[in-house]
Amino acid sequence: MNPKMLEQLATRTMPFGKYKGRVLADLPGHYLAWFAREGFPKGELGTLLALMLEIDHNGLKALLDPLRGQKNGAPTKRPQKP
Numbered sequence: 636m637n638p639k640m641l642e643q644l645a646t647r648t649m650p651f652g653k654y655k656g657r658v659l660a661d662l663p664g665h666y667l668a669w670f671a672r673e674g675f676p677k678g679e680l681g682t683l684l685a686l687m688l689e690i691d692h693n694g695l696k697a698l699l700d701p702l703r704g705q706k707n708g709a710p711t712k713r714p715q716k717p
Contacts, residue, residue, distance in 0.1 A: 644687055645702035650680070659683055660699045664691045 644660045654662055667688040675681035690696060 640683060640686060641699060642702050643683055644690070645699045647683065658703075659687055660690075660696065660703070662687060662691075664688075667691055 645658065647659050649655055649657050649659060649662060654666060662684075667684060670676075670681075670684050671688055675684050690698070
């Protein structure tokens, strides 16, 4: 796995669908599982979504927290669950 892929999960947004505009790392597990059942998109986006599914499934989302918001040099925190 390429470390750049992890950075993309924490900064890239979903380009379409119900969760359009949401950072890939913040997509809910059930949505990622739906893609796994129905088929991931072709190309880089599909690869990233499949990786995010594995991270989510294994409870490793917190590993992406240090990578959030690095465009400006200061990481931001993941939104808290209510």
